[in-house]
Amino acid sequence: MQPLRIRVSNVLGESVGPLSVTLYAATHSASREVVVVRESLKRVDSDSTNTLYEVSIAKAKQRGFYNLALTAGSQDKRLVGTNGISLVIKVLTKVRIEDVSVAVFDRELSKPSSSISVKEGSKIGKVLEADIHSKMEIKFKIKEARTGDSILVHQAFVAFVHKTTRQEIIFVATPDRDNNYVFDADFEKVAKDFEGLSGKYEVDVSVTLPAVPAQKIKKSERIIYDKLPEIKHMFREPEKRPPQIVSSTFVVLCAIPLLILLILWLRIGINFGNLPASPFVLLFHCGLAGIFGLYFVFWLRLNMFETLKYLSMIGAVTFISGNRLLRTIAARRK
Numbered sequence: 001m002q003p004l005r006i007r008v009s010n011v012l013g014e015s016v017g018p019l020s021v022t023l024y025a026a027t028h029s030a031s032r033e034v035v036v037v038r039e040s041l042k043r044v045d046s047d048s049t050n051t052l053y054e055v056s057i058a059k060a061k062q063r064g065f066y067n068l069a070l071t072a073g074s075q076d077k078r079l080v081g082t083n084g085i086s087l088v089i090k091v092l093t094k095v096r097i098e099d100v101s102v103a104v105f106d107r108e109l110s111k112p113s114s115s116i117s118v119k120e121g122s123k124i125g126k127v128l129e130a131d132i133h134s135k136m137e138i139k140f141k142i143k144e145a146r147t148g149d150s151i152l153v154h155q156a157f158v159a160f161v162h163k164t165t166r167q168e169i170i171f172v173a174t175p176d177r178d179n180n181y182v183f184d185a186d187f188e189k190v191a192k193d194f195e196g197l198s199g200k201y202e203v204d205v206s207v208t209l210p211a212v213p214a215q216k217i218k219k220s221e222r223i224i225y226d227k228l229p230e231i232k233h234m235f236r237e238p239e240k241r242p243p244q245i246v247s248s249t250f251v252v253l254c255a256i257p258l259l260i261l262l263i264l265w266l267r268i269g270i271n272f273g274n275l276p277a278s279p280f281v282l283l284f285h286c287g288l289a290g291i292f293g294l295y296f297v298f299w300l301r302l303n304m305f306e307t308l309k310y311l312s313m314i315g316a317v318t319f320i321s322g323n324r325l326l327r328t329i330a331a332r333r334k
Helices: 244-267 279-300 303-332
Strands: 004-007 020-028 032-042 052-055 066-073 085-091 095-106 116-118 136-145 155-162 168-175 178-186 202-210
Touching: 032 052, 095 202, 136 155, 136 202, 279 303
Parallel strands: none
Antiparallel strands: 004 052, 020 032, 020 066, 066 085, 095 116, 095 136, 136 178, 155 168, 155 202, 168 178
8 A cells, every 4th residue: 555645834835844743543434443543754755845744554454534633743833733633535445346147037037047147347248138028137246356355335337228329228236135236127117218229238337436446437528629610690681671662652641641731721721810929839839840850850860769869858848838828828718
């Protein structure tokens, strides 16, 4: 087992001078076994920063997490935070999947009459056939590589991978009293998990345990760092407008009532005698003409906000002058 190395420095990662680093105790978190007591750490000579220390924990043979209690003594009284240091480390171990047996049998039977043994890392020499009238049973043990003892893991998975579509169906294997992991599948009951997809499947067994080192990824994605093409926003094309003759006809139809009014005024005549002699008369009619003129300019070039700004000014003058005009007419009729 490699020695445990610990770096002791200030917040900037720099050396704080000569230190006396001591490992007071290393205790297994689950079994509470103490494997190291009052062991001094030695400075690593090859470290140029003078901050790296190491200690042997060869007695920590049990896998799992260990709680470390350390202290770093110094003659410099200005140093703080050097006592009562607690760290947690993890001791890894290798495991093997052994005693693997596979059997496919009729679902009416409770146990298979025979099974096929498979070694770790190898494959069955033939293709096993199964349908909704069949069952599959997979048994295996998980052993620690160093000691050969059977162990329990957090989870054990059995994955069916379709060879063509690469669709995965994953099941969980459960341990029995003898620490044998068993996966038993009734294909009639789990047919919905396969979504009716028949064909050849690869069956893989995998386990998860914090004290087992992570495996290297055999396949990796291809990462391209080239400049991506520019994303250009495409606006929606404007709707096709009707021919100009249609809009011109609409303008003429809207102007016909005004033309009729002007013709009738010319034939009947306008009685200007009833208009009171007041400046509000001129302001009111100029305001009305200004409002209609503003609408015309809005149709030609103004936007809504500009039109509302001008309309608020013209409308206020028209409202006040119209109110005074009506009051004057009402007073004359009394």
